[in-house]
Amino acid sequence: MVQVSTFARTVFINFLLVLLSIAASSCVNAASDPTVTGWIVPANASFTTVKPLLQNAIATQTKSDLAHVRIKAKQDYWFIIDLSKQVQSKLAVIYADNAHLSHVEFYTLDDNFDQLAAVNNDTHRLINKVLPHSVFNTDSAHWGVIFARHNDDGWINIGFASDQQFIAVVNSRLRDFIIITGLLLLCIIISSIVYILSQQAKSIYLLVYLGCVLIEFLIAQGAFNYFSGALLPIWYAKLQLSLQVISLAVVVGCFIHYLQSRNIIKPRQYKLLAYVSLLCVTAILSCFMKQSVHFIVVTLSLGCMLVLLSYLFFYWRTHTKQAASYEFLIVASAVILQTLCWQASLVAGSPLYPFNELLIVINALLFVVMLLNHERKRVKQYTFSLSHDDExxxxxxxxxxxxxxxxxxxxxxxxxxxxxxxxxxxxxxxxxxxxxxxxxxxxxxxxxxxxxxxxxxxxxxxxxxxxxxxxxxxxxxxxxxxxxxxxxxxxxxxxxxxxxxxxxxxxxxxxxxxxxxxxxxxxxxxxxxxxxxxxxxxxxxxxxxxxxxxxxxxNIENVTLSQRRIAIASALKEAIECDQLSLFFQPQVDLNTGKIHGGEALLRWAHPQLGHVPPDLFIPIAESAGMISDLTEWVITQALLYQKQITALLPEHIVSINISAKDLLRKDLPVLFITLLDEFKLNANNIMLELTESATLFEGVDIKNALNDYRLIGVKIAIDDFGTGYSSLAYLSKMGFDEIKIDKQFVMNIEYSKNDQTICRATCDIAKSLGSYVVAEGIEDSQSMVKLQSYGCEIGQGYYFSRPLAFDAYMLWLEQHLETTPLVTSDGQTVTDLIEKNNY
Missing domain, CATH: 3.30.70.270 (Reverse transcriptase/Diguanylate cyclase domain)
Known part of the structure; x- marks a missing residue:
């Protein structure tokens, strides 16, 4: 941003220096160009036949100012200058300040009107292409004659100067030409760089505008004459005027693009662009018409462009209610002033040429400085957005x-x-x-x-x-x-x-x-x-x-825990894919008969680096990480695969599978059960899905519909950890669970806690009234088992019977306990004897 601002200041300083240089040059040229007077003879004749006419004009006519003469199309003009009264130096120069003349010749005559040989001007032959002239010796020459013809109406400016004065004029004009051309090229380069860096459409419009202005200036200065063996055709000079229309059309097109980008004039944009294009094409085609027709077409086209520009300006003000920015007013004023000055120069001729050149410099530098200023604002805004919130x-x-x-x-x-x-x-x-x-x-x-x-x-x-x-x-x-x-x-x-x-x-x-x-x-x-x-x-x-x-x-401890949770989430997917997970089974025993009722499948994870990861830690992580579905599918598939092997040994074995609340509503999970039950030839009545009480309270209506889907398959439903949630009797009746599991926190201290005894007894009574049977978790001694059996609890599960076992160990345990003998306590008494003895 600092570099852009510094560059803008440098351009502005150079802009002032160039303006001062051009203004000073114009003043020097005006002071160094002496007034040239002589006689004008319009006659279509050769030099030999026009001599009497020239002598007669000198004798009968008064002198005229030859510094600015209007000539008609296809008319021969002879200009006579009395050389003896113009300059006192030995060598002098006569020149015609118009690079687009169709034909121009110079003659020097003695006192008797006899033609003299001109001095060799090979040193100025390149200059002669843009500034036709002749060098002569004032000692022998008395009269100077200039013959000029133009294919169209135009102006001719006759100049007379000493050899040194002519060189000074040429150097001054050459300096101005180089400065203005170099400045326009510099502006084009800057605009190109800005476009490459920003890809903004306004840079393209400025490039086209500057290109048109540069070509206009080169044509006006006769620069293309250096690349042609003859003088430039007249229609090239007309093209100079047509380029004025194109340059103004570029400004109008840029404004239309601006309004279009803000959806202000969107419905009419193509029609307006068609009008602008039509005016440009008309102006170019008019180059092949007569000068008078071409001038009228160009003038009307420029007028239409100005009207259209004014219309767009007021349309914008009307529909946006915004005050016109100073930048837009400056650009519009500069373009309009340039256009009017070009048109005025067609009428007034060379006196307005310095003002045209001055406006070219002003407009080019003004537009580039404004472009750089706009880019500086964009860079500043972009820099601000990098360090600030947009909203x-x-x-x-x-x-x-x-x-x-x-x-x-x-x-x-x-x-x-x-x-x-x-x-x-x-x-x-x-x-x-x-x-x-x-x-x-x-x-x-x-x-x-x-x-x-x-x-x-x-x-x-x-x-x-x-x-x-x-x-x-x-x-x-x-x-x-x-x-x-x-x-x-x-x-x-x-x-x-x-x-x-x-x-x-x-x-x-x-x-x-x-x-x-x-x-x-x-x-x-x-x-x-x-x-x-x-x-x-x-x-x-x-x-x-x-x-x-x-x-x-x-707190570093919270960070350590958080990092461990992240590590677990990262390793969990690999654990599922690489078979690091395993299922353990904890037996469930019928308290009345001592028979094996079934087993609860419990998920275990032993990671090589993290060690044993408990389910109550990694299952919530799997839910939050979105991997619980993959985990559930693995558990169901593995549990049913094991159930197939278990039922070969114990056909009535019931496997209990825990399921997450987030998986319960999945529509594809019942399909998975149907597929696996059919593949493994299993009885659906021997499959028990255990849902935590908090899970059953999750979106109750949908839960009931989901449970109905599983019941249609034949799978049984159990409510796990009963008593830890807030289920009502009406809710339990509505859901219709096949099994109610008493949470181990109410069982492990049942011998000493009256509250736990009350909860367990009430749970058994509720289950009987609802037609469900009860499973008690956490039975670790015979006294707890006896009390639960006396309350009517049918199934027991806990360390008293067995710890959770790996599948192979569980199969061995089943083989050792297939006998259907009554349960016996450590002192040899049966459960029935203890109940009768204690009168539970």
Whole structure:
């Protein structure tokens, strides 16, 4: 941005110097060109036959000013100059200042009108192509005669000067030509570079405009004569006027493109572009017409272009209600002034040529400077967007890290406080981004005012004041506290933030209450770099709040746990694919008969590096990571495969499979059961799906419909961990579970807890009334077993019978306990004897 600004200033200074140079050159030329007088004889004759006419004109006519003469088309003109009264130097030059004359000849005569030989002017032969002239010796020459013919109406300017004066005139014009041509080429190069860098359409329009102006200028100066053996055809000179129409059409087209890009004139754009193209084609074709017709066509075309430009301007003002920018007014004025000056030069001739050249320089430099200024604004805006949020205009993470790096470099202690308004996500979904962003701007403005008097870091100073709040992402903001870590200061900041956000968000009579999650990390206590400090703050922000806590300080233990959860999530997919998982079975025994009822399939994971990972840790991670479906399919497939082998030994064996609440509503899971049951030739009545009580409360209506799908297959449904949730009797009756499992927390202490005894007895009574049977988990001794059996509990499961076993060990256990003998306690008494003895 600094380089662009410096370059713009350099261009502006050069612009002033060029203007002064051209103005000074015009003044020198005007002062050095003496007034040339003589006689004008319009006659179509050869030199030998026109001599009497020349002598007669000298004798009878008065002298005329030859510096600016209008000549008619296809008419021969003879101009006579009295050389003896013009200059006193030995060598002099007569020249005709018009590079587009069809024919021009120079003669020098003595006192008797006899022709003299002209002085050799080979040194000026290249100049003769654009400035026809003749060098003569004033000692012998008395009269100078110039013959000129033009194929169209035009102007001729006769000049007379000493040899040194002529060289000065040529040098001055050559200098102006080089300066203006070089300046136009420089502007074209700059516009090309800007287009390559920015790919903006306006650069293309400027390139075309500058190209037209350059060709106009070269034609007017006769530059193309150097590449032709004869003088330039007249229609090339007419093309110069047509290029004026094209250059103005480019300006109009650029304005149409501007309006189109803002959807202001979209329905009419193609019609307007067709009008502009038609005017350009007409102006070009008129080059092959007569001069008078060509002049009328070009004039009308330019007039139409100006009218169209005015129409677009007022259309824009009417439909946008915007004040015209100074840049647009300057461009429009410069283009219109250039057009009018070109047209005036056709009438007035050479006196207006210096003004044309001056306007060429002004317009070219003006347009390029404005283009560079516009690009400077774009670069400035782009640079601003890199370090600021687009929606709220607050400083972003990039600018925050830059400021924190400065503090770290100075070893200044500081803390970062990250806060996240919890209501933002819900508010955007219900109220829309625009309303919420406006609310954020207002709220952050209030918060910044209150934080201004506190010891917080000013991230940036702008026109509105000091910015001490940074937006890290869509919903997370940051404030930096300068100084050592002080809990009282953090508490004060937390109070300020909570009070500002306490009002929530209101929109169309809807009000959302807001609360703020806050995390804090300190340098150098928690981090050694700015990026690490932000990461620590985010980790503190992600910590689950405990009751009464309003903010969290970074804690390395939470980070370790979080990293372990990430490692587990990363390794879980590999565990499924590489067969690191396994199923253990815990037997379920009929308390009345002692027979084996079945077994619960329990998932186990032994990772090579992480070691034994408990299910209550990796299953929630699998749910949050979106891998629970793959995990469930693996468990079901493996459990049914094992059930096929178990039923070969024990046909009535029932396998219980735990299923996640998120998988219960999957429509493809019943299809999987049907496929596997058919493939393994299993009885669906021997399959029990265990759902936790919290899972059954998840979207109750859909759960009931999902359970009906499984019942149609023949699979039985159990409610696991009963008593830990909030199920009502009506809810249990509505769901119609085949089995109710008492959670082990009510069983393990049943000998000593009256409450647990009451819960277990009531559960058994509820199950009987609903037609379900009861399974008790966590039976670890015979006394617990006896009490549960006395309450009417049918099935027992726990360490008293067996720990969870790997499949091979479970098969051995089944083979050893296939006898259907009654259950016997450690002292040799049966369960029935104990019940009768204790009168349960």
């Amino acid at each position: 709220t205009k607050l400083p972003n993470k990039r600018l925050l890290i830059k400021r924190l790096d400065g503090l770290v470099k100075l070893a200044t202690a500081h803390s970062i406080l990250l806060f996240r308004p919890a209501v933002l996500l819900n508010a955007r979904a219900n109220f829309g981004y625009e309303h919420v962003n406006e609310h954020i701007k207002v709220t952050m403005g209030k918060l910044a005012q209150q934080l201004a008097s506190m010891n917080v870091l000013c991230v940036e100073t702008n026109k509105q004041g000091l910015d001490c709040i940074v937006r890290l992402d869509d919903s997370t903001y940051a404030v930096v506290i300068i100084g050592k870590l002080e809990l009282s200061q953090i508490e004060q900041l937390v109070c300020v933030i909570n009070s500002v956000f306490a009002d929530g968000i209101t929109h169309k009579r809807l009000h959302l209450i807001d609360k703020v999650d806050i995390g804090v990390a300190n340098y150098p206590l928690h981090a050694s770099t700015s990026s690490q400090l932000i990461q620590r703050g985010l980790q503190a922000l992600a910590a689950k709040p405990l009751h009464g806590e309003r903010w969290h300080m970074f």
